[in-house]
Amino acid sequence: MDSLVPIRADLLQGDLRALYLGWLLAVQSEDVDDNQPEPPVPAGLAQLSEALRSLREFLDIDANLLDAAAELRPDIEAAVPSPDLLAAWIAGLPEKEKDALLLQVALGENPRSGVDLLRRFRVECAKAAPAPVPRTMRTAGQLRRAAEERSMAKQRREEEHRKLECERAAQRKAAERAQYLDALEKREEESWGQLENLVTTKRQNDYDRAVVLLTDLRDVAERKGCSPAFQQRVRALAELHATKSSFLRRLREAGLEAH
Numbered sequence: 001m002d003s004l005v006p007i008r009a010d011l012l013q014g015d016l017r018a019l020y021l022g023w024l025l026a027v028q029s030e031d032v033d034d035n036q037p038e039p040p041v042p043a044g045l046a047q048l049s050e051a052l053r054s055l056r057e058f059l060d061i062d063a064n065l066l067d068a069a070a071e072l073r074p075d076i077e078a079a080v081p082s083p084d085l086l087a088a089w090i091a092g093l094p095e096k097e098k099d100a101l102l103l104q105v106a107l108g109e110n111p112r113s114g115v116d117l118l119r120r121f122r123v124e125c126a127k128a129a130p131a132p133v134p135r136t137m138r139t140a141g142q143l144r145r146a147a148e149e150r151s152m153a154k155q156r157r158e159e160e161h162r163k164l165e166c167e168r169a170a171q172r173k174a175a176e177r178a179q180y181l182d183a184l185e186k187r188e189e190e191s192w193g194q195l196e197n198l199v200t201t202k203r204q205n206d207y208d209r210a211v212v213l214l215t216d217l218r219d220v221a222e223r224k225g226c227s228p229a230f231q232q233r234v235r236a237l238a239e240l241h242a243t244k245s246s247f248l249r250r251l252r253e254a255g256l257e258a259h
Contacts, residue, residue: 003054013118016042017052024069025059027140034141046070064154068146089121185220192233199241211250218256
């Protein structure tokens, strides 16, 4: 994969994140014992380069495991040297040394002079950095459990989000339903006339439409506290169309049959 090619140069420059990702893969695959201590956490683990992101995807390393590992050093700068810091460091090199380096590059005597220079820069920056705070060494088992906890917490958040979205959707649907029934109540008598026309056609599709409208009218009656009057009108409708078995069957299936 072309996207992984830069990793070799990173390793030569002292960037050990690719090696740590390899160890994480072994942790994920349970190829290391739970009690095996973790190697030193490299800088910039939470800020992977494009090549390292491709490597993580290629190895299919769980993002929760990577996040748990990177959590240990949230205050460390990215492993990629800052151009400004590198420029300042190079400017501080002795003139004779810089001239010798440029001559090597010009003559092609040391093709790896750039790599060596970056590695030296990293080493000197590491020496100048504050001493790390002593910590308890983590184990492979602890990292696996931390990743599982992160995964479970993420699932809980996603479930809560889905639940909230369902509640909002139900509220929107209820509001739309209430608005529709308000409008239907204003044309209730007109709707009963429309219902009669639908049943009279004897068309099966119109029977279906009639049952839907009758269901809506039932809900309007329930909101008004007029269910007995509604049932009386349904009985009258059923008696008027007693010979239309298909329509009466639909009434029963929809729970609209008058008692």
